[in-house]
Amino acid sequence: MMRAVDHLVMPFNTLPEACDWFERIGFVVAPEAAHPFGTGNACVFFADGRYLEPLSIVDPAAYDAAKAEGHLFVERDADVRNLADRPAISGLAFSSSDALADREQLLEEEAGEDGLVEFGRTMRLPDGGAAELSFRLAFAAIHAADAPSFFCCEARHSVRPDRSALTTHPNGATGVTGVTLTAPDPQVFRDYLSAVCGSPAENNPDGSLTFALECGRLDIVPRDVGSFAIESVTITVADLAFARKFWQGQGIACAEESDGVAVDCPNGRGRIRFIEERS
Template sequence: MRPIDHVVLPFPDLPSARSRLEALGFTVAPDAVHPFGTGNACVFFADGAYLEPLAVVDHGAYGDALGEGNLFVQHDAAFRSANPLPAFSGLALRSDDALVDRDTLAEHGLGEDGVVEFSRDLVSPDGTSATLSFRLTFARSPADFGATLFFCQKLHRMAPDRAALTCHPNGVTGLSRIVLVGEVSPATRLLLESASGVLPTAEGAGTLRLALAESALEIVTDDIAAERYGSCRKDGRGLVIAGIVLSVTDLVATRAAVGSAVLSDQPGRLTVPLDAGGSAFITFEETPA
């Protein structure tokens, strides 16, 4: 089963991203800058997945990259122009060979031409730094799928020590699942199946699940999202990444760490909004230690 590498979460700027996520009890990594004008302040989990809060930090470089056809920037710019932020814009699947994965999608008419390769510095909390390099290839999303799906291949050999960054005051231990809300068209279903390599299974009326390594994609209707997570979309068209579910071992401690900004509080599950006016959410779910 293919693992999730990370989830992309655009914000208007990195200070607001850091402020919001730290207020929810996350340890946020130092800011990092991409050579094409975006930057991130990542939240790393002990299971190897991470959350990538993303912002434009160099508008000149961003504009140049957009004009040069950089696929990462093109997708980010299109999402920012069409959606209130913060919101989940993309899902990166971990890849051993992103070019092969792209070609596999191309056999179904789902692969985008072009590759994004880049390097960036990682600064650890103790001040040490390392250079990380990546190769990204992208799926061609159907018009009714409101997110970007892409493959992320690590080109660096060293494994950065992120142990300190994976210890969160809210007690999060890992990424349990990605919640997608809405209707699944045949084209979107083919994309998800082709990219993940697994077929969805029904889990009761209105819920589909695609099992991945150590996590899953959960596809639910708007009504079930409202019942389960307290989330209600303002625009019910298509399929979107509405939220993520994170594992914790002590929900009482988590509840104390996240404060009063609660969207839904149910036995074993606590959901918080990412923004007071938005529908994107983070859910903390209690799992056995």
């Protein structure tokens, strides 16, 4: 079954640091929220239902306790934070309607972990209200401490918070359309990523592989130097020329690309790419 991106995890040292940067480049950032295992986030939500999750440690004691207990999410986050050369985007979560079934599928294809993560938290809303949320996560196997963490995220709550006030961004961003990974030899990860994405690989003339996703794509491209990592996330904007002027006004450095522009992330190796939304 072809999967859809739910969100991407981006480790930061502190949430205020993350919020300041995302607001500078033109995003509305949701109020901070804490997980019961010591991490917290301040998410950037999009109109297409996907989001970015800036993540930091907000309760070191709870974090250390969860790590000691073998909590998969915390273990992987800690491995990334201990790296001298940290990736800006450490994890990719796919939407799930049944994380238990997703775990079984991944295990059957020799690409899964036995462990699950289940938790609940309170989400503060822009109007001052709150919503109780609960989640179940099923994880793909991980190749190394510096490799991306892939997991399926099942939202188990019935409430659907109104996030419309959080999805109108000053830079005109509308959604997530692609994720690009790198590896010295993409073919090594062909079967693994096919199981993770729920779709077959398409070979490209440059040696890269493309995996179709629901409303998007995942690419893995060859790099002579570097490891298996998430290089960038591609975000659509309503008007690229407008977005460029916004970033110029904020003094944000942008790199021109064939189909858009890219902004380097401040929290490690990685970029956010922006392309114009196609009708």
